[in-house]
Amino acid sequence: MIFTQPKPFEEVLKALEPYKKIFIVGCGECATVFKTGGEEQIAEIRSKLEAAGKTITGAVVVESPCHSAKLKLAVAKNMAAYSAAEVIVVAGCGLGTQSVQENDRSGRRAFGVNNTLGLSRVDAMNRAVECCLGCGDCVINLSAGLCPVTLCPKGLLNGPCGGYSKEGKCEVDREMDCAWVAIYKRMSKDNNFQYLKEFQKAKDHRVDKRPHKPVEIK
Amino acid sequence: MEVKLPELAEGVEKATVTFWPKKAGDAVKQGEDLVEMATDKAVFYVPSPCAGTLKQILKNEGDEVKVGENLAVIE
Numbered sequence: 001m002i003f004t005q006p007k008p009f010e011e012v013l014k015a016l017e018p019y020k021k022i023f024i025v026g027c028g029e030c031a032t033v034f035k036t037g038g039e040e041q042i043a044e045i046r047s048k049l050e051a052a053g054k055t056i057t058g059a060v061v062v063e064s065p066c067h068s069a070k071l072k073l074a075v076a077k078n079m080a081a082y083s084a085a086e087v088i089v090v091a092g093c094g095l096g097t098q099s100v101q102e103n104d105r106s107g108r109r110a111f112g113v114n115n116t117l118g119l120s121r122v123d124a125m126n127r128a129v130e131c132c133l134g135c136g137d138c139v140i141n142l143s144a145g146l147c148p149v150t151l152c153p154k155g156l157l158n159g160p161c162g163g164y165s166k167e168g169k170c171e172v173d174r175e176m177d178c179a180w181v182a183i184y185k186r187m188s189k190d191n192n193f194q195y196l197k198e199f200q201k202a203k204d205h206r207v208d209k210r211p212h213k214p215v216e217i218k
Numbered sequence: 219m220e221v222k223l224p225e226l227a228e229g230v231e232k233a234t235v236t237f238w239p240k241k242a243g244d245a246v247k248q249g250e251d252l253v254e255m256a257t258d259k260a261v262f263y264v265p266s267p268c269a270g271t272l273k274q275i276l277k278n279e280g281d282e283v284k285v286g287e288n289l290a291v292i293e
Binding site: 063068069070072073075076077078079105 | 234235236237254256257258259260261279280
């Protein structure tokens, strides 16, 4: 999922200073899970904006605002309120905000109320746990299902650095487990150390040339 | 001539009107994009089946339309 956290509201208000009439788009997927763009948050954003003197022409939580078809369906059903706005405020991730702007026929601007922090899974304790950087050259099949590129602050591919503690903590952040200790423990469970026995070349960042070209989904 | 929502992908029986690039009274060419529609999976245009004048829009933006239902009339 795409992990988001709210921007300071003063920052949002400053960006919206020139505009009075606003339509709000929330996200029914990731931002709902992370409580940054679901129904409750939209109501909260709405009341804060109204308290700041803005007029909210309408609001909708779109199933996935980053998906053009789903966004267009929701907008079409709220066309009068949507059309009446000067700008759109998006309570989703950066994808959602850009999707709303790209799909707006009148060229209005879309403003995000959240910061996008990356790809996270939600663990059993309902915490957002970052576990993938989307590097385009995945190694987790070799590294016991844990991503050293993400979990090691140095992104090391060939085992730990010399800085991990006896307790298996990372030298960059002593409260954090060393990714390579965790990977080793996981490998030990089925005695598969294949990855460690082979030297891993430095990642080929050419395959991760950004931005990726649009890819047709077949 | 009545413009109907054509057959869509297998299992897809309806779509929603999302945008009319033309308004009633506008001239249309055969094959020109007449109306933008969306399902929950894709956005597509229904092309005009003939040249003429868009006489009447029968389904508004936001309306759900079943396959075979009339969308517009072209004269």
